[in-house]
Amino acid sequence: xxxxxxxxxxxxxxxxxxxxxxxxxxxxxxxxxxxxxxxxxxxxxxxxxxxxxxxxxxxxxxxxxxxxxxxxxx
Amino acid sequence: xxxxxxxxxxxxxxxxxxxxxxxxxxxxxxxxxxxxxxxxxxxxxxxxxxxxxxxxxxxxxxxxxxxxxxxxxxxxxxxxxxxxxxxxxxxxxxxxxxxxxxxxxxxxxxxxxxxxxxxxxxxxxxxxxxxxxxxxxxxxxxxxxx
Numbered sequence: 001x002x003x004x005x006x007x008x009x010x011x012x013x014x015x016x017x018x019x020x021x022x023x024x025x026x027x028x029x030x031x032x033x034x035x036x037x038x039x040x041x042x043x044x045x046x047x048x049x050x051x052x053x054x055x056x057x058x059x060x061x062x063x064x065x066x067x068x069x070x071x072x073x074x
Numbered sequence: 075x076x077x078x079x080x081x082x083x084x085x086x087x088x089x090x091x092x093x094x095x096x097x098x099x100x101x102x103x104x105x106x107x108x109x110x111x112x113x114x115x116x117x118x119x120x121x122x123x124x125x126x127x128x129x130x131x132x133x134x135x136x137x138x139x140x141x142x143x144x145x146x147x148x149x150x151x152x153x154x155x156x157x158x159x160x161x162x163x164x165x166x167x168x169x170x171x172x173x174x175x176x177x178x179x180x181x182x183x184x185x186x187x188x189x190x191x192x193x194x195x196x197x198x199x200x201x202x203x204x205x206x207x208x209x210x211x212x213x214x215x216x217x218x219x220x
Contacts (some may be wrong), residue, residue: 036153038153038156038157039099039100041100041153041154042153043103043197047183047184047197048103048104049104050183050205051103051104051181051183051184051195051197051205052103052104052105053104054168054170054181054184054205054206055102055103055104055105055134055168055181055184055195056104056105057170058134058135058168058169058170058171058181059105059132059133059134061170061171061172062133062134062135062169062170062171063171064084064085066116066119066121066135066169066171067175067178067210068116068118068119068120
């Protein structure tokens with residue numbers, strides 16, 4: 001892992017077209033701006049992780065026969 | 075129309091019409107996969123399957139979120155809004171099956187938005203959008219499809 005120190009207002013380049021902008025530090029929070037090409041989705045890590053887990057579980061747990069709720073026939 | 079044949083490990087041979095193939099430029103979150111199709115096995119069931127065309131063993135049950143959550147709302151970031159440009163949009167949410175009906179849930183946080191042959195799993199920024207929303211709250215009746 002690359003570890004570098006940046007001050008508010010400074011930026012980091014990931015390749016030629018992704019910019020990570022350290023905008024401000026307030027208390028124990030850092031506000032970060034990210035400019036990335038449309039094809040590169042940007043996620044908060046904990047949300048990415050939760051969704052990934054859910055996708056994997058959905059693919060793994062499902063039986064071929066799913067229940068049919070009674071109210072859909074009403 | 076030409077079709078693509080998938081030897082699905084769950085459903086056997088599936089013939090997918092070329093026009094029904096959905097291209098996911100970024101895949102599903104954490105699963106990847108560029109080519110998928112929505113497969114409906116039971117016309118009266120609220121559930122369909124998002125089936126991978128690249129991996130015959132990969133399929134996720136999906137449902138129309140408004141069939142279960144009539145007040146469901148989706149709020150997209152600017153970046154995601156730009157990805158989904160067409161007005162004619164289909165929305166699905168993935169379903170996690172459980173042993174008991176009470177364990178079945180849908181992921182309202184990361185809906186799958188399909189328009190103009192392209193699909194994106196987006197992050198819903200709306201406040202009330204749990205990753206695991208119960209599909210059959212207590213008391214709901216269901217029968218297993220024959």
